[in-house]
Amino acid sequence: MKIFTSKSDLKSYISSKKEEKKKIGFVPTMGALHQGHMSLVKKSVKKNDVTVVSIFVNPTQFDNKEDLVKYPKTFEEDVKLLESGSCDAVFVPSVDEIYGENVISERFDFDGLEHQMEGKFRDGHFDGVGTIVKALFKIVQPDVAYFGKKDFQQLQIIKKMVEKLKMPIKVKGMPIFREEDGLAMSSRNTRLTPAHREAAPFIHKTLKKARKKTGTKNVKEIIEWVENQFKKHPLLELEYFIIADEKTLQTAESFNATKRYRAFIAVFAGEIRLIDNVRFKNN
Incomplete structure (x- = not known):
């Protein structure tokens, strides 16, 4: 080499x-x-x-x-x-x-x-x-x-x-490469405290649960649910959670069966900022 x-x-x-x-x-x-x-x-x-x-x-x-x-x-x-x-x-x-x-x-x-x-x-x-x-x-x-x-x-x-x-x-x-507990691999993960590292997989778990709600909840309801999950978490602070059109990245207000959507999230684990995303199934 x-x-x-x-x-x-x-x-x-x-x-x-x-x-x-x-x-x-x-x-x-x-x-x-x-x-x-x-x-x-x-x-x-x-x-x-x-x-x-x-x-x-x-x-x-x-x-x-x-x-x-x-x-x-x-x-x-x-x-x-x-x-x-x-x-x-x-x-x-x-x-x-x-x-x-x-x-x-x-x-x-x-x-x-x-x-x-x-x-x-x-x-x-x-x-x-x-x-x-x-x-x-x-x-x-x-x-x-x-x-x-x-x-x-x-x-x-x-x-x-x-x-x-x-x-x-x-x-x-x-594809996103993940730790066994679901946390998206990032060079910043090495800077997490042990407590924040233990808490961080909550981010991906919440994204997966939010994705399952697309059949029964609208965009606004899913966003509110995610925001509430993080309000209750003692170690993780949500910066944003957005559902957007994959192509334009414009924030979605409702689901359209002809488009592809992806949910994006940014979270502070102490001083370390972590991001993740998952594709949402069309409704």
Whole structure:
């Protein structure tokens, strides 16, 4: 497995592989890798000739600078995991290598996708995501890029960016990888206190119960039920629970049999913010 820190060296490597007609798979990450990330790497290795993984904690997508500072960094462990997963190349650039002296986001228009859910609570977040993913796509020039559906809004936004910029890249969304108790895997999970870690599976359990109510309850009633569940919980604080159209991410007011819906949730477990989502069955 090759490790690259410079754009030029990685581009030379990619060019040589492209000349050999190799298909390039790409998994962008911020490190602190877990089995959720590795499920993406495994898929890429299976479906492509060359798999590239990037490790870069992107400063422009953090609205909370303290969260940026505290984001877990486990480079040596990450490299061992990637080697065991048959990854071919790892790109580990510095902030200077990506941004130079101008560490600011480009401004994007994602046709309104950026104004929903996370966009309402994390100012400038998706401009930061668009900026780094666009930059990485230009460097790596993958045929296929893999993203987890835990960050479903991010996935839709990246698909929209690729569509609008006419990039020749397939963006694949992969299933959420969960702990045995249902908690969606996240690098932030390592920062949970033992009590909050024990409480956190309540999030996914509540989503599953809410999904079962689609046959008997309307959208408003389901939202109220979820909000009440968290009001009674001593350790978890609900930031939002939304049922939205999967394609537009617009908040649903009622169920329409011709559309697909997904429920999205953000919860504070102490200082740690956790997100999750599940697809809702059509009513």
